Amino acid sequence: MKTSIAKALFQSHSYIEYRKLISDLLRQQQSTSKTPSEELTHYSSLNDTRMQRLDKTMVVPETIISKLTSLKETYIWLVISEGWCGDAAQLLPIFNKMALASDGIIDLRIVLRDENEELMQLFLTNKTKAIPKLIVIHKETSGALAHWGPRPKDAADLITDYKKTHGTIDEAAKTALQLWYLQDKGRTTQLEVLDMMLDLDNPEV
Template identity: 45%
Template sequence: MKKLIQDSLDKAISYEKYNELFQRLVDQGKTTGEITPDKINYTKLNYSRSKRLDKTIKLSEEQIASFKDLSSKQTWLVITEPWCGDAAQSLPYFNKIASISDNIDLKIVLRDEHLELMDSFLTYGSRSIPKLIIIDQNLEVIAHWGPRSKAATKLVDDYVQEYDIIDDQLKTNLQLWYNKNKGEAIVCELQELICSQKPSEVF
């Protein structure tokens, strides 16, 4: 696992570089991985949403303090793709947290270029993204999170259980939930995650 983590980190990019890639894809009408009209449209929409969040995210003083108080360095390695709607809602928060802590280094890899890493962090057997892997200085996995908060996951699971489908209405419901929640579920779970520091804890 350590070699896989190190190999992935060697190829990872910063949030700034990821956004440069994001913008190029939007400007060129492209996306990553398997190219479909839907994924191209989602990439454009996600870029707009993530840039808006970058400008509007605000953390409470208590939240800021909890992340600043980290006593040892961590790398937050995120597996994602620009077409992923859940990633557009969470990556800006990962970056905001990393920007206020000297002990968090945020790195990003694309899922379809790192399937071996992805397959080590499946969610119920699925390559669901985004996936945040928190790594210590010895390349040990402290914890991992994703692809959504508990509350967002429940919303999706309840809908699928009732209607047995993932459709546009579910995506609309989820987006409305994200808009209303304003990242609180994500930030609170990450607070709990880094404070507990329990090996391989999953949220």
């Protein structure tokens, strides 16, 4: 696993670099996909707009900031993503704001799923390459300690229940999911990720 992580980190992007990569590709009417399509470029464009909005509006509460800055160890959050992924567009701005709020304790790095097949295979969700996937790495040992994703539990339950009822994930399901994210304002994600970090930082508690 360490080899896969080392390879991924070597070619990883900062949040600013990732945002620039998506924007540069969109100017060429392209997406991060290895198999370009108008549909994926369209989703990437929507996601770029969403991320711009969330970069401006996403807030990390002081209660969460104080706990992030009290973590005893230092970590890397390695996120597997793609520009066309709707969930990634909703969640990456949250990860970024939390990492920035940690005062150097957390370093956010991002890699593309389709360029990191070996890494992705280690973090499948129900045997699928669902993204985004946040991998928590101990900065000193480079060991992967835990992972989170591709969605907060309530959002995942929404999609699971929809699929059980309708048999498929269609545009209505995607709209319902985006509405959930809009109403939640990042609260659930922040709490779930924070709880994971506190558990890792205090293994004996």
